[in-house]
Amino acid sequence: MNQALLDILADGQFHSGEDLGSALGVSRAAIWKQLQKLELLNIPLHSVKGRGYRLPDAVELLNHEAMAAHGFPSDAFASCELALSVDSTNSVMMQKAESNTTDRHICFAEMQTSGRGRRGRQWLSPFAKNLYFSVLWPFSQGIAAIQGLSLVVGLVVHKILKQHGIQAAGLKWPNDILAEQGDHLFAKMGGILIEITGDVTDNCQIVIGVGLNLDVSVQDQAHLDQQAIGLKQLGYSRGRNYLASALVSELVTVLEEFNEKGFAAFQDEWNQADCFFGKPLKVLLPSGHIDGVGCGVNSKGEYQLKTQSGMQVVNAGEVSLRLSGEA
The missing domain is CATH 1.10.10.10 (Winged helix-like DNA-binding domain superfamily/Winged helix DNA-binding domain)
Incomplete structure (x- = not known):
């Protein structure tokens, strides 16, 4: 009821x-x-x-029938859960992975009480305003075969946003979707969280979490530690069920291609979407920082930085990119 x-x-x-x-x-x-x-x-x-x-506002609830009408690829998944409230969709899929080794599953939530971003940061997840979903996707070639996966998922989101008029959309390595707001000014629209379980040398299960802002209010912004923006503020007018279907349809297609070709096939496309390409950057490390100019990613998905001592390459780990001058 x-x-x-x-x-x-x-x-x-x-x-x-x-x-x-x-x-x-x-x-x-x-x-x-x-x-x-x-x-x-x-x-x-x-x-x-x-x-x-x-409810505080009128909302469009996620609905199996509405998503199916927009072409949601139900056949690609053994199950599709539409939860009202969970701690996080990634946690739900990680639990399912304990008893699943071959099937694909997906979980959406209207809200998350403990949504997570990269490096344990909180992901604000108000009820029925944005999109929060996670996909459980088995890989059979071990952890080495998924290098660059978060970048590819970001490309999926970027492509769909561009197709629907969000021309300000861009990507920040390794897992953020941004909107350009002016010279050296960006607001966060979404993020990707990848988690792994199983045998990292053979059959492993990957949980791909996607959070995408559709509507960020002034009240929401007050609870955030960085500038954020929703698609609604950028002119998007289609519904949540439509967007969920479009994103997941493209994600299934791209994940199957990634499984065959790896990240190298997507390198050039990702670099074209890189918000920080050619810009002065500071790479924050646990032990300090590196200054340089962003040069996009290599075929492995590692970020390249042109410094005074030559080209340096960094991987995701405990690394953060900032534009020079950002705190």
């Missing part, structure tokens, strides 16, 4: 307990119990005596 209740509340308008009960064919007491369950899931609900209950 939770989903049916949310389908009614998704318009952002007030609905009385009596009206909700009538629409769902249950008592007001049953409605109240379901609302309590939603609150336990940390789903934001507003209640006003005499007016009823509502």
